[in-house]
Amino acid sequence: MTDHPAVEAVDLVKHFGATVAVDGVSFSVPRGTVLGLLGPNGAGKTTTVRMLTTLSPPTSGTARVAGHDVRTEAAAVRRAMGLTGQAATVDELLTGRENLWLIGRLSGLSRRAVRPLGDDLLERFSLSDAADRVVKTYSGGMRRRLDLAVSLIASPSVLFLDEPTTGLDPRSRIDLWEVLRGLVRDGTTLLLTTQYLEEADQLCDDIVVIDHGRVLASGTPTQLKDQAGRASVVVTVSDPGRLDEAELLMRDCFAEVYVEPAARKLTAQARGLADVATIGQRFVAADIGVDDLGLARPSLDDVFLNLTGHRAEPDGPEPEADDDPDHQLEGAAR
Amino acid sequence: MTTLSPSAAGALPPAAPTRPQVRPPSLLVASGIVVRRNLIHIKRMPELLLDVTIQPVMFVLLFAYVFGGSIAVAGSSYREFLVPGIMVQTIVFSSFIVAIGLTNDLEKGIVDRFRSLPISRAAVLVGRSVSSLIHSSIGITVMALTGLLIGWRIRDGVLDAVAAFGLILLFGFGMIWVGITVGSWLRSVEAVNGFMFTVMFPLTFVANTFAPTQNMPHWLRVVAEWNPVSALTQATRQLWGNAPAAGSDAAWPLQHAPMMAVAWALLVTVVFAPLALAAFARRSRD
Ligand SMILES: Nc1ncnc2c1ncn2[C@@H]1O[C@H](COP(=O)(O)OP(=O)(O)OP(=O)(O)O)[C@@H](O)[C@H]1O
Ligand SMILES: [Mg+2]
Numbered sequence: 001m002t003d004h005p006a007v008e009a010v011d012l013v014k015h016f017g018a019t020v021a022v023d024g025v026s027f028s029v030p031r032g033t034v035l036g037l038l039g040p041n042g043a044g045k046t047t048t049v050r051m052l053t054t055l056s057p058p059t060s061g062t063a064r065v066a067g068h069d070v071r072t073e074a075a076a077v078r079r080a081m082g083l084t085g086q087a088a089t090v091d092e093l094l095t096g097r098e099n100l101w102l103i104g105r106l107s108g109l110s111r112r113a114v115r116p117l118g119d120d121l122l123e124r125f126s127l128s129d130a131a132d133r134v135v136k137t138y139s140g141g142m143r144r145r146l147d148l149a150v151s152l153i154a155s156p157s158v159l160f161l162d163e164p165t166t167g168l169d170p171r172s173r174i175d176l177w178e179v180l181r182g183l184v185r186d187g188t189t190l191l192l193t194t195q196y197l198e199e200a201d202q203l204c205d206d207i208v209v210i211d212h213g214r215v216l217a218s219g220t221p222t223q224l225k226d227q228a229g230r231a232s233v234v235v236t237v238s239d240p241g242r243l244d245e246a247e248l249l250m251r252d253c254f255a256e257v258y259v260e261p262a263a264r265k266l267t268a269q270a271r272g273l274a275d276v277a278t279i280g281q282r283f284v285a286a287d288i289g290v291d292d293l294g295l296a297r298p299s300l301d302d303v304f305l306n307l308t309g310h311r312a313e314p315d316g317p318e319p320e321a322d323d324d325p326d327h328q329l330e331g332a333a334r
Numbered sequence: 335m336t337t338l339s340p341s342a343a344g345a346l347p348p349a350a351p352t353r354p355q356v357r358p359p360s361l362l363v364a365s366g367i368v369v370r371r372n373l374i375h376i377k378r379m380p381e382l383l384l385d386v387t388i389q390p391v392m393f394v395l396l397f398a399y400v401f402g403g404s405i406a407v408a409g410s411s412y413r414e415f416l417v418p419g420i421m422v423q424t425i426v427f428s429s430f431i432v433a434i435g436l437t438n439d440l441e442k443g444i445v446d447r448f449r450s451l452p453i454s455r456a457a458v459l460v461g462r463s464v465s466s467l468i469h470s471s472i473g474i475t476v477m478a479l480t481g482l483l484i485g486w487r488i489r490d491g492v493l494d495a496v497a498a499f500g501l502i503l504l505f506g507f508g509m510i511w512v513g514i515t516v517g518s519w520l521r522s523v524e525a526v527n528g529f530m531f532t533v534m535f536p537l538t539f540v541a542n543t544f545a546p547t548q549n550m551p552h553w554l555r556v557v558a559e560w561n562p563v564s565a566l567t568q569a570t571r572q573l574w575g576n577a578p579a580a581g582s583d584a585a586w587p588l589q590h591a592p593m594m595a596v597a598w599a600l601l602v603t604v605v606f607a608p609l610a611l612a613a614f615a616r617r618s619r620d
Pocket of ligand 2: 045046047
């Protein structure tokens with residue numbers, strides 16, 4: 001096989017009348033990896049996915065899925081990919097099993113093959129008990145799981161998932177992540193859109209942050225977090241009366257200390273793990289009680305909100321343009 | 335490929351090594367699968383059939399027993415006159431059935447789901463059309479049985495009788511394209527409902543379906559007799575021997591009813607098939 005990426009978007013643009021939904025998006029997803037398209041409502045995630053899955057022709061730009069052009073080789077693209085759209089598209093009047101039969105057969109599975117594959121998926125998605133019930137009687141989460149099961153029936157090599165875990169409870173979400181990891185282990189390439197940063201962090205090898213149809217940033221979760229700035233030392237003192245004392249103490253060690261009186265919280269930019277130990281000792285020596293003391297790495301939330309500017313007020317010192325990643329603090333976050 | 339793989343509970347069966355063999359289905363096979371799916375819908379929701387069963391039966395009874403007494407029909411009993419009219423109304427309404435089904439599938443994203451699969455885009459339309467024809471045929475059968483109960487008879491030869499049913503189906507084929515056009519063009523089931531009621535009732539009433547045209551005001555009579563529905567109704571009545579051929583005072587299409595029924599069906603198809611395909615393509619593009 002040739003060495004093409006599983007998905008490749010080059011300068012994709014989509015206009016709906018005067019609305020520019022996607023405005024020059026490019027990225028590439030190596031085979032067997034997971035790419036997360038991250039963005040707020042209306043960012044252009046669904047539109048991008050629809051162009052990649054041949055459902056909507058790009059206004060300009062090109063895209064290839066499994067090496068096939070989405071515009072000129074749509075049939076080949078469809079043969080290679082699976083799609084779970086943002087809104088569940090299972091057939092309400094069919095049973096779970098019949099839904100799998102329908103899409104399985106239309107995907108080109110033989111009558112004989114479709115049944116065991118369907119049973120297996122029902123089992124994997126904990127739907128065996130409901131298999132012969134009409135989907136209308138399913139809960140939202142069950143529909144979502146069935147929708148996913150249906151897109152997996154023909155074992156696509158590239159799977160597009162548009163907000164796959166929206167509407168799932170935490171338990172089902174984690175179960176689903178496990179299933180997705182299993183697929184990736186077996187060589188499936190995933191492209192998923194999400195608004196949940198944790199999800200992107202958990203699952204994705206690469207993240208592309210988009211808003212207003214443009215790519216704002218891309219990279220591995222770690223790279224993006226580094227871009228957002230360094231980790232900080234965060235101390236929450238027990239007694240609000242001793243906040244001033246604590247601040248003075250912190251100022252001995254750090255150039256800048258940010259105080260949130262209401263939260264009894266002090267934050268300073270950390271240079272390394274040692275800072276936590278030093279500060280801890282000092283607080284003990286001064287006998288200032290603390291509720292919490294630790295190192296906080298910028299979350300993807302910070303990254304996301306930084307980039308898209310959708311957060312009303314920052315709740316910590318916004319690290320300025322200081323991006324030398326001289327230390328890695330993976331796993332040290334409290 | 336997928337010979338023996340009893341699903342080991344809990345374990346994740348590897349997807350890649352056992353990737354099943356897929357052979358995209360032909361248009362015929364795909365359409366067949368879609369038809370089967372649509373028929374399952376009818377099985378699950380038999381009330382979907384109300385429009386071709388209880389409703390027209392109610393019409394038959396209403397017209398036959400409530401209005402029947404006051405509508406005089408030359409050369410036959412009113413009931414015998416009425417049954418072909420109701421059957422034609424039923425087949426004209428098949429466009430309604432197609433439109434509702436299609437809009438539903440478009441609204442619910444089912445069409446998009448199908449479009450993401452390696453099947454011809456036409457499979458959705460062909461499948462929808464065939465299942466709608468089956469749906470309407472059930473209605474025609476129910477009408478025929480009801481008719482037999484209240485005194486309607488096939489009085490001419492078998493060949494003529496079959497030809498009449500053939501004409502009805504041919505007309506239904508034309509109406510399907512109308513349904514696809516409307517279903518692709520309007521954006522909700524409610525809109526389709528409203529539009530189709532507004533159009534289909536005048537279309538089936540301003541005709542010779544329920545009352546003879548002779549007693550209508552002149553201008554209305556002209557409209558009614560040029561209505562394609564009238565030619566079809568007249569043709570079936572003639573072929574079943576329920577009414578004599580139209581008199582020389584009738585409009586030209588009625589005097590050549592069987593031929594014109596075919597012509598109208600073809601004309602509707604020729605006009606609406608391209609419109610339908612264009613509307614559907616436009617609707618399912620973005
Ligand atoms: N068919 C359409 N016609 C007109 N405008 C559209 C259409 N589809 C999307 N848009 C517009 O394009 C923009 C991007 O929409 P899109 O659905 O891709 O966003 P999204 O990132 O998926 O958002 P969400 O997180 O809410 O699903 C929005 O402004 C939307 O209103
Ligand atoms: Mg979306």
